Amino acid sequence: MSLDVLALLLAALTLAIGVWGFREWGVGTIERRELASRGTLEEQLDRRRRSPLARLDALLRTAEFGSKLERRLRTAGLEMKLSTFVLAVAGASVVAVVFLWQALAPIFGIVAIFGVVAGIFGYLKRQEERRKEAFTAQLPELARVLSNATQAGLALPTAIDMAAEELDDPAGAELRYTARSIQLGQPFEEAITDLRDRMPSREIGVLISTLLVSSRSGGALVSSLRNISQTLESRKETRREIKTILGESTSTAYAMLGMGVGSYFLINTLMPGAISNMAESTAGLVIILVTMALFTIGFIAVLRMTKLDF
Known part of the structure; x- marks a missing residue:
């Protein structure tokens, strides 16, 4: 065998070994990156499990109320964590209390807590009903x-x-x-x-x-x-057909509730401080509570009369 042929074979062998080595290096690099990313993902998941919101989620799920609420969120199709929903309700309640306390009177700030909670859970129930109707x-x-x-x-x-x-x-x-x-x-x-x-x-x-x-x-x-x-x-x-017929009555109920809430702001705009002055006296406080109760009763009554089980 001549030296030229031997050199050619050695060059081919060296090239093959080089290609194989480069391939193994590339495969090893990809595997190391996958392992590193997997380890990073596991670390991220571990950090998320130990986060305050995750702990609050776990705490809420242990309670019967929390498990039912989580089921309702999933039924409504809301992609929201249980802890996020609870914190959103609490935050909205605080904002409503501060706003109505300053804008109208302290009594409205207290009532705002019940109004916000009822409104959010009413929205949740409405979303459940819409999803059930779509289903x-x-x-x-x-x-x-x-x-x-x-x-x-x-x-x-x-x-x-x-x-x-x-x-x-x-x-x-x-x-x-x-x-x-x-x-x-x-x-x-x-x-x-x-x-x-x-x-x-x-x-x-x-x-x-x-x-x-x-x-x-x-x-x-x-x-x-x-x-x-x-x-x-x-x-x-x-x-x-039934929902189309009852749509006007349902809109009337929400319009009635909006008129009730808007009337307080209208009075306070025309006569600044009037609602606050009324809330400071016993007679005025009774009038405010009675009017709020009447508007609420009217709203609930219209909804109940237009609700059919079919």
Whole structure:
């Protein structure tokens, strides 16, 4: 073998070793970066778990009130931590107390606490109702998807997983949560019952009962789901008509409450200090409390009269 051929082979071998070494160096660098980032992520998660808000979250979850409130936040679709919600309520209450205490009278500052808490929880309840209504409006489509899936021979857990991918939120999010619970080992009946508890309504109750009966004893599930789909579609149209008819009365209730609160500011604007002077006397304080009670009673009465359980 000549020296030129030997030198060429040594050069090729050196190049191959160099390429292999460079590759190993690159792979090692990437692995070290991944380990470093993983360690940083774990450190960040550990710091978050030890943060004051995380500790407050853990403390609130131990109480029954905290666990129920967290469930309501998730049902309402609010991407907010439990501690953040509680601190927001407390902060809004303090701001309202200071503002009304200075703007009108001390008695309004005290009442503001109840008003802010009632208003925020009323908003939370409204968001829950809106999300439930949106979920209920998707039930006919959900029944059709489940009917088609079961007709194709898919099991109910698989059909639910498929429906979660096809439907938009909130039905998609709730079904994904249910499908995930089943995948993690929760029995089908318990997972589907939790769905009914999270989104309680007569329509979902009928659909869930049909699925439970079918999972236990079998039956003509496809035809039942198709009949339910048609019935739910009719009920959706009926609900929409009723809500349209009652929309004016509901607006009247909120207008009445706004007029009550605005009247105090109007009087105080026309006669600065009038509300504060009234609150300093017994007769004036009684008049203020009576008018506030009347406006509140009127607001609640209109809402109750326009609330239908259908």
